Amino acid sequence: MTEVLSALGLSVAVALGATACIAVPALLVGTALARGRGWWRGPVETISMAPLVLPPVVTGYGLLLLLGPRGPLAPIWSATGGSPAFTTAACVLASAVVAFPLFVRSVRQAVEAVDPGLEEAAQTLGAGRFRVWREVTWPMARGGLVSGAVLAFARSLGEFGATIVVAGNIEGQTRTLPLALYRWLQVPGGESRALALAGVSVVLAVGTIAVSEWLARRSS
Numbered sequence: 716m717t718e719v720l721s722a723l724g725l726s727v728a729v730a731l732g733a734t735a736c737i738a739v740p741a742l743l744v745g746t747a748l749a750r751g752r753g754w755w756r757g758p759v760e761t762i763s764m765a766p767l768v769l770p771p772v773v774t775g776y777g778l779l780l781l782l783g784p785r786g787p788l789a790p791i792w793s794a795t796g797g798s799p800a801f802t803t804a805a806c807v808l809a810s811a812v813v814a815f816p817l818f819v820r821s822v823r824q825a826v827e828a829v830d831p832g833l834e835e836a837a838q839t840l841g842a843g844r845f846r847v848w849r850e851v852t853w854p855m856a857r858g859g860l861v862s863g864a865v866l867a868f869a870r871s872l873g874e875f876g877a878t879i880v881v882a883g884n885i886e887g888q889t890r891t892l893p894l895a896l897y898r899w900l901q902v903p904g905g906e907s908r909a910l911a912l913a914g915v916s917v918v919l920a921v922g923t924i925a926v927s928e929w930l931a932r933r934s935s
Contacts, residue, residue, distance in 0.1 A: 718886075718895060718908070719895070719908070719911055719912060719915065721886075721887060721890075722890055722891055722892045722894075722895040722912065723892060723915060725803070725806075725887075725888075725889075725890065725891050726872050726891040726892040726893075726919075727872070728803075729803065729806045729807050729810055729871060729874075729891055730810060730868045730869075730871035730872045731868070732807040732810075732811075733807050733808075733810035733811035733814055733867070733868075733871040734811075734814070734818075734864055734867045734868045734871060736807065736808075736811045737811045737814065737815045737818055737867060738818070738864065740815070741815060741818035741819045741822055741863065741867070742822055742860070744759065744763050744819050744822075745818070745819045745820070745821070745822025745823040745825075745826060745863075746822060746823075746826050746848070746852075747759070748760055748763075748819070748823045749822070749823045749824075749826035749827045750826065750831070763815065763816060763819050764816045764819070764820075765816075766812050766813050766815060766816055767816035767817070770876065771813060771874070771875065771876025771877040772876045772877070772880055774809070774812060774813060774876070774877040775809055775876060775877030775878065775879065775880030775881045776880055776881075778800075778805070778808060778809055778812065778877065778880075778881040779800060779880055779881045782798050782799055782800040782805065782808075782881065783798060783800055784798050786798075800881055800882070801881075801882055801883045801885065801888075801889065802882065802888060802889070803882075803888055803889060805878075805881045805882035805889065806874075806878050806882045806889050806891060808881070809874060809877040809878045809880075809881050809882060810870070810871035810874040810877075810878065811871070812877065813870060813871070813874050813877055814866075814867035814868075814870040814871045814874070815867070817863065817866045817867050817870055818863045818864065818866065818867040819863075820863070821859055821860065821862055821863025821866060822856075822859070822860055822863050824859060825856035825857075825858070825859025825860050825862075825863070826852060826856050826859075828855075828856065828859065829851070829852050829855045829856050833851050833855075834847050834851055834852060837850070837851050862927045862928075865923055865926050865927040866923075866924075866927050868923060869919075869920060869923035869924060869927065872891075872892065872916070872919055872920065872923070873892075873893060873916065873920060874891070874893065875893035875894065875897070878891065878893075878894065879894060879897070884897070884898060892912055892915060892916050892919075893916065895912055896909055896912040896913055896916065899912065
């Protein structure tokens with residue numbers, strides 16, 4: 716029970732941290748893709764959606780190369796006391812990268828559902844872009860944006876492939892629910908604990924998806 720609670724607490728903390736890290740970038744990228752025009756939209760959309768279709772292990776390996784002591788950011792790690800690889804920070808980063816496309820897609824769809832004519836009317840009345848976003852776009856797209864945050868949170872809870880590559884499976888530091896489940900599946904006689912962890916994971920996943928769908932319907 717102690718290990719289950721430890722893995723659950725770490726998973727929730729990592730998911731919250733990952734969702735918080737990508738909230739502002741996802742809002743900016745999603746809004747830009749929904750309202751922007753120009754050649755840059757294709758490359759930006761491709762890059763932002765790539766983690767959604769790449770094998771998570773490939774994403775994790777890319778992060779490991781980036782965060783490793785010999786990676787391009789090595790001078791930063793040497794100046795700040797060490798690489799974040801195989802730490803809780805690596806769990807947060809892996810979950811953030813994998814969940815980012817879901818958040819961006821939800822934001823884009825929510826903003827595209829807002830009538831551009833309302834935004835243009837507000838601008839003709841003297842409102843700046845930020846005020847238009849705050850008083851017109853945000854209130855009308857809020858349900859979809861919150862739904863995107865919930866989806867990103869749920870995806871972060873279930874992240875496994877990228878996390879185990881860049882963060883390892885260290886008890887108390889990087890062993891989230893999926894990694895704890897994987898560990899007990901490798902241990903003879905660990906089926907009961909694996910089943911308990913699987914049950915908790917299913918409840919969390921179903922609960923967050925139900926909340927996301929409810930928010931999406933309410934927004935519609």
